[in-house]
Amino acid sequence: MEKKIDIKKMIAGFKAAFPYTIPVFFGWIFVGLTYGVLMSNIGFSPWWTMLFSAVAFCGSMQIAAIPMMVSGFDPAQMLLVSYLVNFRHTFYGVPLLEKYRDGGIFKPFMIYTLADEQFSLAVTAKKPDDVESKYFYFGINAICYSYWIILSGLGGVLGGLLTFDSTGLDFALNAMFIVLFLQHWEDKKNRPACVIGIAVTLTSLILFGSSIFLIPALLSMLAIFWFGREKL
């Protein structure tokens, strides 16, 4: 394994990764700042908020943890809920086994920070040929990671001072996911899987409601892929 970090190649990787992270930044402004405000409302200083973001790094679960902390100290329940809320992340690793294989010393960090946005970019973004893959994928994750820590900390500092009407800004993430979806859709052989993903999740949402629908959706998808593995 190569131990040395090549600064030049790393800069090239970050430069290539940066444009892809811009929608993530805008998409996270609202949710990151809001998270910081909510944390300061229950008495956490911005430093604590940033520590939560840096160590836990799981947007929706961090927000879900707020009312859970208010209702009392229950680490076992917190661990279970956190695993279930992020159950989908287990599926994210499978297509990235190959892409992350040569991650070297960056690989643990890349896996540590593998959330929805990073997964979506890693499986979709076109890496320029002259950029080394580990620096590109590390760049995506490292830049997004710093956005989240900074924005959540900033939310705690600014608190209610924010006057800019950012209503609707979080649509940036929806728009990003639409474009990433379209990029998969363009390849005709991906279309059956695209349709399965949408149809199964939508059915599960209608049947199970918006709090737990992802788990039955993921398990059903797995079953469909198992039985359809010869055909798709």
Add this chain to the structure above:
Amino acid sequence: MILTVPQTLIIIGAIALGTQISRWLPFLAFSGKKELPPFIVFLGRVLPPALMGMILVYCFKSTPILTGNHGLPELIASAVVILSYRWKKNFLISVGGGTAVYMLLVQLVF
């Protein structure tokens, strides 16, 4: 603070551990193996499009279809994203344009 310092650190650890178990599982299960099982290779091909579809549904899960403005701002802004992407094939223009349209719609129109 609502929790003591040690309690807070334990809670941070618990959230992180729950998340990390799910993120590391496939890498731990298939580490070191040179040849991946055929079904895992197959999943590696079909999961990205399928999960992008799942994430898309997840994004719009709380859009009110039957009440309020019936998801009309979401529909219009999504159409802007899709059509502009078909036309220009530019990631940032479509994301920025769609978001700007959505913000205008929810702040000024609806």
